[in-house]
Each structure stands twice: as C-alpha cells, then as structure tokens.
Amino acid sequence: MARMNMIEAIRSTLAYQLQKDDDVLIFGEDVGYFGGVFRCTDGLQETYGLKRCFDTPISEGGIIGVAIGMAAAGLRPVVEIQFSDYIYPAYDQIASEAARLRYRSNGDFTAPLTIRTPVGGGIYGGETHSQSPEALFTHICGIKSVIPSNPYDAKGLLNTAIETNDPVMFFEPKRLYNGPFDGDPDKPAMSWDSSELGEVPDEEYRIPLGEARTIREGNAITILAYGTMVWVAEAAVRSHGIDAEIIDLRSLIPLDMKTISASVEKTGRCVVVHEATRTSGFGAELAALVQEHCFYSLEAPVQRVTGWDTPYPHALEWHYFPGQARVAAALEQVLEAA
Amino acid sequence: MTKDESDTNSDLYIPEPLHRPGDTPDFSHIHVRRNDNLEQPDVLVDSYETERHAGGLIRVMDMQGVASGPWLPQVTPDILRKGLRAMLLTRLMDDRMFAMQRQGKLSFYLKSRGEEAVSVAQTLAIRKTDMVFPTYRQQGVLIARDYPMKRMMCQCLSNAGDSSLGRQMPTMYSSREYGFFSISGNLGTQFIQSVGWAMASAYKRRDDLAMAYIGDGSTAEGDFHYALNFASTYRAPVVLNIVNNQWAISSFQGIAGGQSKTFASRGLGYGLASLRVDGNDFLAVYAVTRWAAERARRGGGATVIEHYTYRAEGHSSSDDPSKYRPNEEASAWPYGDPIERLKQHLIVIGEWDDARHNALVDDLSTYVRDTYKEAEALGSIAAGTGIDPKTMFEGVYEHMTPTLDEQARVSGVGTWRE
Ligand SMILES: Cc1ncc(C[n+]2csc(CCOP(=O)(O)OP(=O)(O)O)c2C)c(N)n1
Ligand SMILES: [Mg+2]
Numbered sequence: 218m219a220r221m222n223m224i225e226a227i228r229s230t231l232a233y234q235l236q237k238d239d240d241v242l243i244f245g246e247d248v249g250y251f252g253g254v255f256r257c258t259d260g261l262q263e264t265y266g267l268k269r270c271f272d273t274p275i276s277e278g279g280i281i282g283v284a285i286g287m288a289a290a291g292l293r294p295v296v297e298i299q300f301s302d303y304i305y306p307a308y309d310q311i312a313s314e315a316a317r318l319r320y321r322s323n324g325d326f327t328a329p330l331t332i333r334t335p336v337g338g339g340i341y342g343g344e345t346h347s348q349s350p351e352a353l354f355t356h357i358c359g360i361k362s363v364i365p366s367n368p369y370d371a372k373g374l375l376n377t378a379i380e381t382n383d384p385v386m387f388f389e390p391k392r393l394y395n396g397p398f399d400g401d402p403d404k405p406a407m408s409w410d411s412s413e414l415g416e417v418p419d420e421e422y423r424i425p426l427g428e429a430r431t432i433r434e435g436n437a438i439t440i441l442a443y444g445t446m447v448w449v450a451e452a453a454v455r456s457h458g459i460d461a462e463i464i465d466l467r468s469l470i471p472l473d474m475k476t477i478s479a480s481v482e483k484t485g486r487c488v489v490v491h492e493a494t495r496t497s498g499f500g501a502e503l504a505a506l507v508q509e510h511c512f513y514s515l516e517a518p519v520q521r522v523t524g525w526d527t528p529y530p531h532a533l534e535w536h537y538f539p540g541q542a543r544v545a546a547a548l549e550q551v552l553e554a555a
Numbered sequence: 556m557t558k559d560e561s562d563t564n565s566d567l568y569i570p571e572p573l574h575r576p577g578d579t580p581d582f583s584h585i586h587v588r589r590n591d592n593l594e595q596p597d598v599l600v601d602s603y604e605t606e607r608h609a610g611g612l613i614r615v616m617d618m619q620g621v622a623s624g625p626w627l628p629q630v631t632p633d634i635l636r637k638g639l640r641a642m643l644l645t646r647l648m649d650d651r652m653f654a655m656q657r658q659g660k661l662s663f664y665l666k667s668r669g670e671e672a673v674s675v676a677q678t679l680a681i682r683k684t685d686m687v688f689p690t691y692r693q694q695g696v697l698i699a700r701d702y703p704m705k706r707m708m709c710q711c712l713s714n715a716g717d718s719s720l721g722r723q724m725p726t727m728y729s730s731r732e733y734g735f736f737s738i739s740g741n742l743g744t745q746f747i748q749s750v751g752w753a754m755a756s757a758y759k760r761r762d763d764l765a766m767a768y769i770g771d772g773s774t775a776e777g778d779f780h781y782a783l784n785f786a787s788t789y790r791a792p793v794v795l796n797i798v799n800n801q802w803a804i805s806s807f808q809g810i811a812g813g814q815s816k817t818f819a820s821r822g823l824g825y826g827l828a829s830l831r832v833d834g835n836d837f838l839a840v841y842a843v844t845r846w847a848a849e850r851a852r853r854g855g856g857a858t859v860i861e862h863y864t865y866r867a868e869g870h871s872s873s874d875d876p877s878k879y880r881p882n883e884e885a886s887a888w889p890y891g892d893p894i895e896r897l898k899q900h901l902i903v904i905g906e907w908d909d910a911r912h913n914a915l916v917d918d919l920s921t922y923v924r925d926t927y928k929e930a931e932a933l934g935s936i937a938a939g940t941g942i943d944p945k946t947m948f949e950g951v952y953e954h955m956t957p958t959l960d961e962q963a964r965v966s967g968v969g970t971w972r973e
Binding site: 276291294318474 | 720729730741758777785788957
C-alpha cells in the first residue's frame with residue numbers, strides 16, 4: 218500500500234499498462250521527455266523508451282485521428298489532451314469516428330483508445346483552462362465517459378478504461394490532482410495523505426465502469442456528484458450537519474442507475490451537483506432520469522447546483538464555482554420542500 | 556463607396572471556374588505533353604528534389620496509347636489486362652447501380668466514372684496486406700482486389716447480404732479482410748487515421764503500408780493538414796493521395812485553393828516527397844504508386860500524390876451537374892478517358908484488340924447483371940431489407956448496455972435480458 222496523490226496514481230497505472238502490454242502507446246503534447254504539464258507521464262519515456270511515450274505536434278485533431286488509426290490497427294493508444302478546453306478541434310474525430318467506427322463497420326474495425334484530459338477550474342485558469350465539457354461527450358453514443366474523484370478510483374478506473382475495447386473519455390479533475398478540495402479557496406491546500414482514498418494498493422485492480430461509489434450514507438437527501446464537486450458536497454453536508462447520502466458517479470456513461478434509484482427511493486429527495494455550465498449539462502440528464510425512475514418516491518423537485526451559463530471567468534472564478542454555500546442552500550431548499 | 560470612387564486597390568476576390576453552363580469548354584491553355592521531362596528519381600531522394608514533380612505532370616502514355624519516358628513502369632500485359640478488366644467492371648457496376656437507384660431500388664449511389672485508373676492502378680501497384688483508407692469514390696479498390704461484387708451490391712441495397720447490417724448509406728463499404736477501411740461520410744477524417752495506421756505498422760516493424768485518399772475539395776479540411784504534418788514528423792509509411800477531379804459537388808477546385816499552386820505542392824511544405832500525375836494514365840498512376848510504396852517500405856516516409864483527373868459525371872445520384880458546369884466539359888477534358896487510353900495502349904503493344912475488348916465488355920455486363928439479380932433477391936430498401944430491427948441496438952458498444960437494452964424493449968424489438 219502506498220500513499221499517492223492522483224497524479225502518482227495515474228502515472229503508476231500508465232507505467233503498469235506500458236509494462237504489461239506492448240500495444241499500449243502514450244502520446245500527446247509535452248507528455249514525452251518532459252512528462253506532461255501536470256507530470257502524469259513523468260519518467261515514462263525514460264523507463265519505457267521513446268516509442269512508448271512520445272510528444273506530438275500541437276494538433277488535437279491530429280492526435281485523436283492518429284490514435285484512431287493506431288487503435289484500428291490493433292494498438293491501444295492512451296492519449297493526453299493537455300486541457301479539455303483544447304479538445305474541440307478533435308471533436309469530429311471523437312464524435313464521428315472513434316464513437317461510431319464499431320457500429321458503422323459492424324465490428325470490422327474498432328477504436329479501443331483512451332483519451333485522458335484534465336477538467337474543471339479552481340486554478341485561476343480562466344475560460345481556457347477550466348472547462349468541464351463532459352456533457353458534450355455523454356451525449357454521444359459509442360464512447361464511455363469516466364471521471365474519478367480520488368487516487369484510489371483513478372487507478373482502478375484507468376486500468377479498466379485502457380483495457381476496454383470501446384473508446385473512453387477519462388476526465389481528470391485537475392483541482393483534485395494534489396489533494397481533495399472542499400471548494401474553499403482560502404483554506405490551505407489539503408493533500409491526499411490525510412485521506413483514506415489516497416491509499417493506493419500496490420497490486421493492480423480494476424473498477425468496473427458503471428459502478429458508483431457511495432461516499433457517505435444518509436437518509437434525508439441524495440446528492441449526485443462527480444469529480445471535484447464530490448468533495449465540495451461532502452464538506453457542505455458535514456458543516457451543515459445534513460443527513461445526506463452522497464453518490465460519486467465515477468462513470469457517467471455507463472451510469473449506475475441502480476445505485477441512484479435505490480438511494481433516491483430511500484431518501485425521497487435529490488440534488489444534482491456539477492461544475493460545468495448548467496443548461497444541457499449532465500445534471501439535466503440526471504434530473505430527468507431521477508424523475509423517470511423515482512417520481513413516486515420524490516417528495517420535492519430535484520434541484521441542480523452547477524456552474525453558471527457563462528464562460529469560466531478568471532478574476533471572478535469563485536463567483537462562478539458552485540461552492541459549499543450554493544450546495545448547502547440547495548440542500549436546505551429541497552429538504553424544506555413539503 | 557464603390558471601387559471606382561475610391562483610391563484603393565482592395566477588392567474581394569472570389570474565384571470562378573473556367574466554364575459555366577452555356578459556355579463552350581476550352582482547355583486549350585492546358586498543354587498536354589507526354590511528360591515534363593520529369594525524371595524518375597531514386598526512391599530515397601530528399602523531398603525537395605520532387606519540387607518539379609509536384610508542379611508538373613508525370614505522364615507515361617501519349618493520347619495515342621504510346622508509352623515512353625523515365626516513368627515507364629515494368630508491368631506485364633497480364634497486369635494491364637487485369638487493370639482494364641477491373642476498370643471496366645467498376646464502370647459497369649456503377650452504371651448498373653445508378654440505373655437501379657433511378658428505379659428506386661437504392662436510396663443513393665455514387666459513381667467514379669473517369670477516375671477508375673486511380674483506384675485500380677494504385678491497388679495493383681501495392682500489396683493486398685496494405686490498408687487502404689478510401690473515400691466513397693474508390694470502389695475500384697475493392698474490385699481490383701476481387702472483393703465479391705455481390706457483397707458490394709448488397710451493401711448498396713442495404714439488404715440481408717450487407718455485412719454492415721444496412722447501417723451505412725450505399726457505397727460506404729468496409730472490409731478489414733480486403734484491406735479497405737470503413738468509409739466515413741465525414742470528409743477527410745480517414746486521411747489522418749491512415750497515418751496512425753501506418754505508424755502502428757512501423758511500430759510493429761511490419762512491412763505493410765497505409766494508402767489514403769482525399770478529394771480536391773476535402774483538402775481544405777484540417778485532417779488533410781494534420782495528416783501531412785504527422786506523416787512528416789513520424790516518417791510514417793503511408794501514401795497520401797489527392798484525387799483532383801476538378802469538382803467538389805458544385806465547387807470547382809479553385810475554391811479549395813487549387814488555383815495558385817498545385818495540390819501536390821502542398822506536400823513539399825511539410826517536407827514530403829510530392830508527385831503530380833495524369834490520373835487518367837494508368838501506367839503513370841501505377842508507376843508513381845510503385846515509387847511511393849517503395850519509398851515508404853524502405854523507410855523514406857510518406858509521399859503525397861495528386862491525381863489530376865476529371866469527375867466525368869455528377870457528384871452522386873442526388874446531383875445535377877448541368878446546373879453548374881457545361882455538359883460537354885467531361886468530353887472536352889484533354890486527358891481523355893482512362894479506360895479508352897489503357898485499351899489503346901494494349902492494342903498498340905499488340906496485347907489486345909477490339910474483338911477481345913467487346914467480348915470482355917459483354918462478358919462483364921452479363922456478370923454484373925446476373926450478380927445484381929442475385930443481390931436484389933436478398934432484398935432492398937424498396938422491397939424490404941430483411942434486416943432484423945434488433946440489430947439497430949447492437950454494436951454501439953462492445954457489449955449491450957442496460958440503457959440500450961431498455962430502449963430496445965420500449966421500441967418493441969426485444970431485449971437481451973434473460
Ligand atoms: C465534413 C463534411 N463536409 C461536407 C460534406 C458534404 N459533401 C459530401 S461530398 C462533398 C464534396 C467533396 O468533394 P471532393 O473532396 O473534391 O471529393 P469528390 O466528391 O470530388 O470525390 C461535400 C461538400 C461532408 N460529407 N463532410
Ligand atoms: Mg473532387
């Protein structure tokens with residue numbers, strides 16, 4: 218058992234995959250010699266060689282296009298898009314190609330690739346280093362979307378993602394790389410050392426995609442969250458002494474509807490929390506599913522706590538970010554509703 | 556303020572084609588020489604040594620079918636007859652399928668008339684183990700590789716014999732077995748994917764190449780530039796073909812920026828060997844492809860080839876080219892017809908004659924007609940496809956998901972649950 222932050226958990230998983238399977242290749246902007254701007258591939262080129270982990274032109278569409286060709290040829294590329302804010306030039310290759318290759322060729326060609334990319338704000342990254350575009354990918358059939366909230370899950374989910382024969386979006390909440398974050402920027406940064414989920418077993422394990430993690434059990438209300446917002450919600454619940462059940466979805470597609478339904482049927486109330494902009498966000502899907510599946514158990518309308526429908530502002534970052542106060546206010550409102 | 560009143564030379568330029576409906580096509584400015592004295596360089600030359608090849612036009616045959624010059628390929632008459640046969644078969648199948656589309660048996664069809672030499676000669680110049688990343692206009696590749704025509708027809712009919720279950724529009728074939736990558740309707744995407752395939756082949760230290768196609772119009776997509784850049788950076792063993800058939804639906808090639816510099820010359824800027832070839836000259840296409848394939852197999856990296864040709868018919872069954880170009884433009888095209896030219900060459904070298912040609916055409920026509928009948932017996936969009944609706948929900952992911960299973964159940968086609 219080792220104490221790891223999320224970067225180390227990801228890096229050790231990538232190392233394991235490189236060592237285990239010659240068909241795994243890692244590439245992206247600055248990922249080779251330098252080891253990635255967030256250091257997730259640090260040392261991999263040195264250990265596994267130039268051809269296993271290398272730099273690419275600054276060309277997101279090119280990176281994904283090349284990865285699809287490689288994957289179709291039998292390799293298992295794991296590519297990094299430096300910030301998810303830069304993924305849009307690759308959107309056509311992801312949405313029209315990777316996601317549909319299996320279907321349109323009836324399994325003749327497939328694209329087993331993993332796309333790692335940091336998401337989320339809280340690092341003063343402004344509008345171009347802070348976005349959470351997961352809903353643009355969950356809307357596309359044929360790809361899976363995964364988002365870990367801690368080092369333990371990052372390792373187990375990444376192993377599964379790489380070994381999956383479908384294309385997988387692997388979103389990494391960059392605010393959680395070095396420690397859990399409760400949404401309060403004025404507090405000193407926490408490290409994963411103090412968290413149980415920063416304990417990462419040495420042996421390899423896999424977490425199936427589509428199994429949520431119940432972060433905290435409770436009876437009064439269900440919170441559906443993922444990524445950074447898991448820890449913001451957790452802090453809000455703790456400080457307000459709310460008997461909430463917090464479900465960390467971990468994987469958005471496929472989605473663990475069983476766990477969600479069971480919880481909402483128990484509590485009768487539900488708040489959905491995400492950092493991404495509100496309109497047509499994944500929260501809309503969650504709210505719709507909850508009312509489809511659990512309408513007769515609901516005692517109050519489902520509420521969403523989200524980023525606002527604005528670009529992620531630089532100076533006003535903490536006005537945008539759906540922090541503890543906004544989460545707590547929504548919880549109280551839903552709890553008070555008759 | 557109009558230009559006349561102002562003292563500026565600034566004015567917005569919008570390129571226009573040479574001819575529009577009503578004009579008499581005139582290509583006399585195109586100087587049809589046998590070749591531009593473009594020598595055949597060593598396959599491992601530095602890319603800049605191909606500068607004249609990218610700006611000129613590599614030709615082997617003159618318009619009387621006489622072949623000569625530095626690019627004259629070593630190719631047996633048997634291979635040339637195989638090429639002629641495959642081109643004829645491609646054209647006959649195209650004609651048949653187009654007619655069937657007009658009868659409502661197919662939703663759509665797309666011909667490659669005038670461009671058959673490109674796909675057929677190239678296919679015969681590479682190995683069966685090389686992976687082709689085609690557009691919708693390279694049906695000749697499958698035919699040259701002896702893919703069962705009935706399966707192609709079943710794909711076009713979207714019937715029970717379609718190996719991809721009617722999921723794609725007609726002509727969007729896929730066959731890993733025959734080295735034919737699944738065609739995408741999104742233009743250009745295959746170009747950069749082919750580079751990834753080639754990189755994988757190199758990584759595995761295999762000898763196989765990738766060979767990709769893109770239309771003149773689609774070179775304006777980012778994928779074209781990604782492909783040239785990545786192919787150059789990683790010296791990928793790939794042949795990158797631009798089929799300049801002068802038109803992209805109704806837009807002439809100048810709209811894609813083809814007016815001031817040849818499409819081939821774009822490769823030079825990326826440090827790639829770049830050749831421009833008479834795409835209606837079977838022998839020249841064969842020769843440049845052999846050269847590019849050998850360069851790639853010997854570690855010289857990618858070659859860009861522009862095939863200078865002409866789309867002799869409408870873009871597709873949905874198009875009416877008389878709305879935007881003169882009907883006579885195709886026959887006025889100074890580089891002739893690829894089938895006629897190869898036939899003529901074979902006659903000139905004493906390996907063919909009109910009687911054999913006519914007999915072959917009759918033979919192939921019967922074959923196409925009979926094969927079509929067999930294919931149509933398996934269903935069509937018009938008569939019912941025989942495709943199980945349950946298959947619609949399969950293959951989105953490797954395994955059935957609860958969400959899709961539920962949607963299938965609600966739609967009434969069934970469930971995968973016990
Ligand atoms: C990304 C994309 N944009 C537009 C289209 C619509 N479209 C289909 S074919 C075509 C023209 C393509 O011309 P060109 O690349 O020259 O190929 P050609 O048809 O001449 O073989 C267009 C605009 C498309 N299929 N995909
Ligand atoms: Mg064209």
